[in-house]
Amino acid sequence: MAIFLFETPSLRRRFAPLTTNKPFVSLLSGGIPLLDKWNALNFDVGEVFIISESFLGTSFMPDYLEAGDFLIYCGRAPICATTIFYDCPTKPTSQGVGLLSKSTEEWPEREIMAVLLNKRIAVEAVREALFEDPDPNKALEKLLAPQQIQWSEAPRRNYYEYPKDLLEHLKADIDWTIELLKDEYELDLKALDDTNQVIGKHPVIIEKGAHISMSLLNTENGPIYLSRGVKVMEGCMLRGPLFLAGGTVLKMGTRIYGPVATGENCVLGGEIKNSIFHSGTNKGHEGYIGDSIIGAYCNFGAGSGGSNVKNTGGEVRVYDYETKGFREVGQKFGALVGDFTRIGVGTQLTTGSSIGTCCNLFGLEIPPKLVAPFSWGNGDNLVDYQIEKAIEHIKTWLGFKGVDLFDGEFQILNHIFEQTRRRG
Incomplete structure (x- = not known):
């Protein structure tokens, strides 16, 4: 048996620009990719595959x-898979077995959550239903009709609906990450020497x-939690929950208000609050970042950062690529x-910014x-x-981290450029 995780166009659009060039399950959950958490569930069902848009070329997978x-x-949050496996039998029956989400005021259409198949079906047919039909949910349900699905309903909870x-x-994702890793790495019980000062009831865990x-x-x-290769320089002030993935560096005097999580090989400095930094990103100088999600291999110049609260204290609105409008996300x-x-030296992002993949923004005017x-x-003077x-510039920046673009990544970026560039 295997698990095939499927995305929908709606999910990908709602999480853009974070998902512009990668599957949703590549996003970090408490410092490790969501896909790693699906793999960690280990319900003896074999490999985990991703069905996404074909241009992403996610990985080798079977044809069926x-x-x-x-x-x-x-x-749906991976931790909810326990209910999926509990509600579905472990062996196929004469009928397929599936779970639908219960309708709500915000989500009136019941959506397919999980299906245990009892007949073979082509992966490409599933992908076509999801990404080539104007109503992916109904197209997928129609495709699955020969399975004679015995449907049941489950509440629509613990979903990732929007980036917020x-x-x-x-906080919960960091706790779960630490629980997953507790038996995997060797910890250094003597790493906290007497030059450091610790208060609080929760642990400090150092690999x-x-x-x-x-x-x-x-x-x-x-x-x-400090993973292998993390370096915290002198004078840092850290408030958990905090997860620093392998190779991450905190520059001298960094102030962090958790929850904060990073991917591998980040460099952080200045003042940071309630944020996620994907692998290879640098925000190593003074400047504030709060209530933000930053993609992989980004760089913030000295003094750059952004606002997380409007001067009026009113509702913040963020662009939603699904509705093609701005959606309220709270006061922060x-x-x-x-x-x-x-993001160049001194450049400040306004509250509720949505900045696309592969941008180079600079100067003192707010984008x-x-x-x-x-x-x-x-500022507003933006060109292709x-x-x-x-x-060329991405390769130069990746060189600082000792990595390079794969051919597949180059093809993905070319595809995105052709789909989004300005034409006159």
Whole structure:
């Protein structure tokens, strides 16, 4: 048996620009990708595959889903899979078995949550139903009709509906990440020497190979986890919950108010609150980032950052690529920033910004709230960031981290550029 996680166009659009160039399950959940958490569930069902848009080329997968395989909507939190497996039998019957979400005022249409198949079905047929039909849910239900599905309903809870949900779940996601890793790594029980000061009821967990000195740590609200290779320089003030993935560096005097989680090999500095930084991103200088989700391999120049509260204290609105309008997200929200984007020295992002993939923004004028992928310029004066230059600059920045673009990534970025560039 295997698990096939499927995305929908709606899910991908709602999480843009974070999902412009990668599947939803590549996003971080408490410091590790959501896909890793699906894999960690280990219900003895074999491999986990992703069915997404074809241009993403997610990975090798079989041509068919077989009887006994699970088809699961990946917008539900992985921890809820326990209910999926509990409600579905472990072997296929004469009928397929499936779960639908209960309708709500916000989501009146029942959506397919999970299906245990009892007949073979082509992966490409599932992808076509999801991404080539104007009503993916009905198209998928029609495709599954030969399975003679015995449907049941489950409440629509613990879903990732919008990016803000990743921040709202961040504390719990960090706790779950730490629980998953507790038996995997060797911890350094002597890493907290007497140059550091610790208060709080939750643990400070440090893997061997991490280093911290002359810092203040507060775990009253949650744990602090330093993965292998993390370096916390002198004078840092850290308030949990906090998860720093392998190779991440905190520059001298960094102030962090958890929950905060990073991917691997980030560099952070200045003042940071309630945010997620994907792998390879640098925000290593003074400047404030709060209530934000930053993509992979981004860079913030010295003094750059952004606002997370309006001067009026009113509702913050963020662009929703699904509705093609701005949606209220509460009184505090900073920015969504796509992968491979760079924010220049002193450039400030306005409250509720949505900055696309592969942008280069600079200067002292505030960029618009909504910036399309492959944008270059200062303030409102934005032009196309030509693909050849963008790739050249991305490779230079990746070189600082000792990594390079894969051919597949290059093809993905070319596809996005062709789909989004300005034409006159």
